[in-house]
Amino acid sequence: MRTRLLAATLTALAAVSLAACSSSGSGSSSGSGSDKATSAAGSPTTSATPATASATAPSDAATTPAAPAPGSAAPTADGATGAPVPDAGASGAPAPAKPAPPADAGLPAKPGTDLTAKLVSALDAIDPAIVGGKPDQAVDRARNQCQSIYQSPKDKQKLADLANQRFTSADHPQGFGPDTAAKINEALLATLCPPPR
Incomplete structure (x- = not known):
């Protein structure tokens, strides 16, 4: 049972090391990954699960822009979406009330x-x-x-x-x-x- 747990731990650490090396592009050899795996093997308290391995893997989400959701307009360089401006009448909102005429409406100025x-x-x-x-x-x-x-x-x-x-x-x-x-x-x-x- 201990051997299986140790083998799973080593496999997970090796996968994390390879993912880190390939995403960083540091060009380090795969031997460094095996060294880390070996040093981890010497420590029986270290246990990595596949969930931990995925949590420690670097995420590319910060560097790649998210794709727009289906049905939404993609933003342009100036920040505008290119989507048509909704018409106030089409939204179902009631038209603004006609303002009341001023109290002096129709009162002519004093004539010359x-x-x-x-x-x-x-x-x-x-x-x-x-x-x-x-x-x-x-x-x-x-x-x-x-x-x-x-x-x-x-x-x-x-x-x-x-x-x-x-x-x-x-x-x-x-x-x-x-x-x-x-x-x-x-x-x-x-x-x-x-x-x-």
Whole structure:
């Protein structure tokens, strides 16, 4: 039994020595391997198993690049894989929500002198009491009405109601009525308001 164990130990050590010599390329003779085997034979406590022999064998994994897994793209010299960039819509992720418009969307900037004169003239053509000699007040009301037209361009009834609430005078505290309100909205669209969406 001891002889068999000794023979197995010597065989394993010889295999380890040969593997080490062939992988290092040191060119040492095979005699050195047998010397190591002989010195190991003199020590009865040394027992190498095939598992130990494989554990002590040098690994070439550090020097050879690993092959890419099947189905994956091989990396290129610049680190890119060459794989197509996934499309956000194809991934099944929901599309980003449309951002809400800013609070001042549709509110035109304060008009210059020429545009103010054009707006006042258009409103005076409908009814001089709409401006009532207060062009700055008429411009402020017109700008706010433009914002409402921008936000609800198809709701004619709502826009007429808002025009009647905004454009009032001492003689018309409830506004100028639905027909005049519709004409005010048309005049604002023709002069001051940005085009509706």
